Amino acid sequence: MASAVSAIFILDLKGKVLISRNYRGDIPMSAVEKFLPLVLDAEEDGQAPAPCFTDDGINYMYIRHNNLFLLAISRKNSNATTVMLFLHTIAEVLTEYFKELEEESIRDNFVIIYELLDEMMDFGYPQTTESKILQEYITQDAYKLEVQVRPPMAVTNAVSWRSEGIRYRKNEVFLDVVESVNLLVNANGNVLRSEILGAIKMKVFLSGMPELRLGLNDKVMFESTGRSPTKGKSIEMEDVKFHQCVRLSKFENDRTISFIPPDGEFDLMTYRLNTQVKPLIWVEALVENYTGSRVEYLIRVRAQFKRRSSANNVEIHIPVADDADTPRFRNGIGSVQYVPEKGCVIWKIKQLQGGKEFSMRAHFGLPSVKNGEDTDKRPPISIKFEIPYFTTSGIQVRYLKIQERSGYAALPWVRYITQNGDYQMRMPDSIKSSKMAPI
């Protein structure tokens, strides 16, 4: 079951090829000309085009990135997950190289993109894609005759993500525990889904080849070792995903998280758990619609977390009718702004203290004659926020042990933050207080 792809293309939205690489030569490169018409045909049929499809024995797999398509074609029963992830990896690597991946940066950097495409994939199989390692031997300006670059050991090492011989004067590690809350509440105020996607992000400035061991208040670990947490509670993670540097079999055996970290920034692990806790920020909306004259919104926000925490940069996006005009607002806190191009009102609150509750009223005029159909369907209310020094799950870093042959002492720093993920509350139906109710 060979997973190889035959060629990779980067195209603009009109289907023009900006750059391409033919890996196997078993498909005429002109096959790409059929790609966009096929996608557009699917759109016309009302069938939203899927990210992979087959036509005339050729498989097309693509992703959108900014205003570009990244497309892979193959003649084989390719591993679709691999191909999709690989296309995303290309986008990530090129973005790290050029800051923005767009038509212009591709044209300006075609030489290096060819080199990267050559190095990241061979005969249609993904090879080295670790951007930090690639940057060691594929660079824009390192080509001097005197010193010729060589493939870094890391490319083929078991530790393929870290080069040897890294030196820092001050050895430090920063750990950020970031929890994003995904929440979906239906129009009746019932919580449909509440989950936490956590990530432990690291910034590593350590010399040599350090061995790290991270201890968390992981319930499964405590249970398996028979110990109990010294203080506080332990947490139960539903699913954990690790950066490739973590020894997975060791984790499976005794839940130890041990690894040799890459240099610089990376996501060490992500975890997921469903919570039964109260949503951190609760918003209620009351909409009164006087068809043909005006619509009124009463929005109430409540911070349902501990008093000593507070949420920063809270933004509540409330969708309003497209034809609404002459906005007027009354708010006790923060600032309110109507953003017609997004079709919503944004209520910003710089700091929202736990346990507090505020309300805001918005008033719009409506045209007396409705144009077109009654498209009452609105997107949900979405909320942005961040709460520093706080995790919803209660996850704690118990220790981070750092060992290196030279025996230096290194300082770990830990920060906790909770923020919104997909935090959406569906808009309730408006109360039709129409005086001119249809009979």
Place this chain on the structure above:
Amino acid sequence: MDVFSKPKFFTTSTKGENAELLVELNSEYRERRKDAVKRVIANMTVGKDVSSLFPQVVKNMQTEDLEMKKLVYLYLMNYAKSNPDLVILAVNTFVRDTDHLNPLIRALAIRTMGCIRVDKILDHVCEPLKKCLQDDNPYVRKTAALAVAKLWDLDQERARENGFVEILQELLSDSTPMVVANAVTALAEMQESATIDNGGDVFVVNVVTMNKMLAALNECTEWGQIAILTSLADYRPVDSKEAENICERVVPRLSHANGSVVLSSIRVIMMYMRYLKNDDFVKALIKKMSPPLVSLLASPPEVQYVALRNINLILQKRPDILQNDVRVFFCKYNDPPYVKREKLEIIIKLSNGRNIDQVLSELKEYASEVDVDFVRKAVRAIGRCAIMIDEASERCVNVLLDLINTKVNYVVQEAIIVIKDIFRKYPQRYEAIIPTLCQNLDSLDEPEAKGSLIWILGEYAERIENAVELIESFLETFLEENSQVQLQLLTATVKLFLKKPSQSQELVHRVLQTATQEIDNPDTRDRAYVYWRLLSTDPQAAKAVVLSEKPPISVESGGGTGATGSGRGPSNGLAGVSRIAPGLMDELICNISTLASVYHKPPRAFLGNKAFSADAVRKAAVEDAKDEEQIAGEDAPVPGSAAAAAPKNAMADLLDLDFGSAEPQVPAYSSPPVSGTRAPANYNADLFGLSSDMGNMSGAFGGSNGLQNNMNGGNSASGSNGNLFGDLGGFGGFGQSPPLSQNQQHQQPQSTPQNTQSSAVNDLLDLL
């Protein structure tokens, strides 16, 4: 590429530019030559033809400047094919480069040589390749390993003769995991196209290689792990214990950040499950698989899509997975449409008596979204829930009534279509809602919705007071209707007549007359003839036939939700949940994470034959014989126009058979009706002559009835509405391609226009 679209002066200037480049490429200054090569590559990138510069560019290959070298190599890969004779110019430099001090250049040279698909270079590639495979530097070895696969692709024999297969097999024990991974990759690909004539298998995963791969698994890059996991899936464990051990080694991979590593691991586990005898172990595995599958939903949308299509498969194979997770599949407002569609499919699969209230309120929410296609699917999903979960059917019907009351046109029509299925599943249970449905008569403009309501009217004619008026009002536009609606009207009127003969005698006469005389569509016309004859011969037989018990409808039936012809995703489901036949299911499980699992089709159904070597074709043929029925729907989804005509013949023959012996005049009728021409007057006359003589023919009818019943048995999964005469036509279709079963219906491409379909298919539609 777009030479022709450009104004003329531009073409000449390109020529001019090439001339200019020619000079620059020959410049004595290195920097100018390098700039020129860059410009050549730039021109190549935008699609201008720079092949004429071949010799000059290749001259610049011999350089210590790595960037320049890479550019020239790139040029070579692109234009070697158009200048095969000149490639020989480059060979010396290539060979020298594979001896270079810098491993980067050695690897680059061997990689590029493999990519130049010109026979001439093959004579020179073997020696350097052998050297590179034994290079001290693992980077060179891992590159050389793949180069063997490239050579194999061009010339298997040469690769075997030079012993590359053995060298690769040795590389499986290499100390560097990435070399092992690439050796596995290369061998796996070569095995796929290995032919018996040339020496047979090159890569059979046995205990030894399996252990080598497992050893390398932990230390590989993410992509290498995928390659190893893929080959691991080919291993056949000797017993349950061994399968258990391997699963235990694979399970930790479920925590890998790369979703493809996760899905590849799940493939291995799913495939090994059939060897596992220890039920507790299997249960534990299932439990471990759920969270990683859910986590895939946090990936980019394209990966989510692939994951969802796979979850759909895994759920059918292992319905005990993800049982408490239906909520994670609820759609987000900003999910792309293709993700929403797949989530909806999974919500339906996971809905049960315990979570149905939650699911229904969610589906109702979707039914008020703006994306019409998605709304329709949501409404259909409600119907599927009603049919699947008996105790929830009333709640589903109430939700559908709520939706009908929204008066949103397409929602109402979809709801009526769905309610028709609910009526079939639970006859006599929800008649009370018929008046509500009838209030929406005027808003129906889609054939399927109209047909559904008419079907309900006919089926429940005795309980609807003004059924005669209602059907009469539909009949006013009889001739303008779509043939699907005409067929339903025809049947409904006959049912009405059989149930309320006194009020509708004139009506049924008028309809039959119109249908036989004024309608060109052979399906409608023939059905009218059949009814007419039946009614005039033996009204009791007519009752037995037209009002016969319908085969039960179930969730598996009637759906076309599987893969579509174009492979762009699932098509509209009817009442049924798509079900994949067990044989195909096992094949798809072996293909988890690949395109086959996304399309829900076996690989050979969408891969062009060109991708197959002779041997692979032979292998496929053997398997084909095994699961013939699966592909029957794929390869010959719908008989072409010739076949479409054939059932008519068959039907005529059948009638001929039944009546011919008694009535010598029959040939006038049994000659196949030509569509598009009006039936001549004497044709009708003959027919009536015949039918008036048919009083003594009920015996013949009884005979055919039995035949039809048999057919119904075979056809029950089709959800045909028991309209036996429809099935008669269907029989012709079956005679055409005997082994048809459910699969055909599932895989019928939706794009096929109705009227080219055989009447077997039309009879499916008849039910809609």
